[in-house]
Amino acid sequence: NAGVTQTxxxxxxxxxxxxxxxxxxxxxxxxxxxxxxxxxxxLRLIYYSASEGTTDKGEVPNGYNVSRLNKREFxxxxxxxxxxxTSVYFCASSGGGGYTFxxxxxxxxx
Amino acid sequence: xxxxxxxxxSLSVQEGRISILNCDYTNSMFDYFxxxxxYPAEGPTFLISIxxxxxxNEDGRFTVFLNKSAKHLSLHIVPSQPGDSAVYFCAASATFxxxxxxxxxxxxxxxxxx
Numbered sequence: 001n002a003g004v005t006q007t008x009x010x011x012x013x014x015x016x017x018x019x020x021x022x023x024x025x026x027x028x029x030x031x032x033x034x035x036x037x038x039x040x041x042x043l044r045l046i047y048y049s050a051s052e053g054t055t056d057k058g059e060v061p062n063g064y065n066v067s068r069l070n071k072r073e074f075x076x077x078x079x080x081x082x083x084x085x086t087s088v089y090f091c092a093s094s095g096g097g098g099y100t101f102x103x104x105x106x107x108x109x110x
Numbered sequence: 111x112x113x114x115x116x117x118x119x120s121l122s123v124q125e126g127r128i129s130i131l132n133c134d135y136t137n138s139m140f141d142y143f144x145x146x147x148x149y150p151a152e153g154p155t156f157l158i159s160i161x162x163x164x165x166x167n168e169d170g171r172f173t174v175f176l177n178k179s180a181k182h183l184s185l186h187i188v189p190s191q192p193g194d195s196a197v198y199f200c201a202a203s204a205t206f207x208x209x210x211x212x213x214x215x216x217x218x219x220x221x222x223x224x
Contacts, residue, residue, distance in 0.1 A: 004153070040119065040216055041216060042114075042116075042199065042214040042215055042216040042217055043154070043199065043214040044214075045211065048211065058211075090153050090154070092153070098144055098156040098159065099146075099154075099156070099212065100156075101153030101154050101155070102153050103151070103152055103153050104151070104152070104153055
């Protein structure tokens with residue numbers, strides 16, 4: 001099925017642990033995005049990639065790194081997780097129009 | 111500084127009635143506006159959009175109105191159905207440059223009462 005696939009769906013980390021959230025799209029979109037959603041805050045952009053080989057910081061990049069592995073895949077890494085990074089993370093892609101979102105990763109840092 | 115504001119965190123509407131969700135923006139450079147719908151445990155999905163050259167766009171039960179002078183847009187759902195219960199996000203973009211980014215409101219939770 002065409003769309004954006006995110007893994008894992010749920011994750012619990014201890015403070016200081018690291019992990020990578022994976023995202024892949026099969027719509028041949030150039031642009032990909034990582035957002036976090038917190039209650040009352042809407043969607044906040046962490047990092048984006050306007051095209052393969054480029055990445056840029058969004059509104060809340062601190063504590064995160066990203067890799068645009070190829071046109072399909074865009075991963076988000078937490079090097080040393082903190083409780084403030086407890087959130088729901090969404091990956092999205094765009095071909096220039098609206099965004100297509102993945103189903104999200106619910107991350108809890110304890 | 112929030113550039114896109116949805117001032118109502120939640121809205122409750124009787125089934126069959128009209129639901130009106132509001133969104134205000136501050137950046138006059140925004141020229142494209144979108145509404146997304148989000149169910150629990152799912153990602154947002156595109157609902158309807160409007161370009162700044164229009165003041166109304168309609169798609170079935172959904173109509174978006176844009177008032178550029180007031181920097182205000184609204185989403186009307188008529189008639190409201192139980193399946194419309196979801197969180198609705200307003201988003202805006204300024205399609206300048208090579209980067210296409212959406213700025214998001216905080217969302218409004220719509221509850222349709224039977």
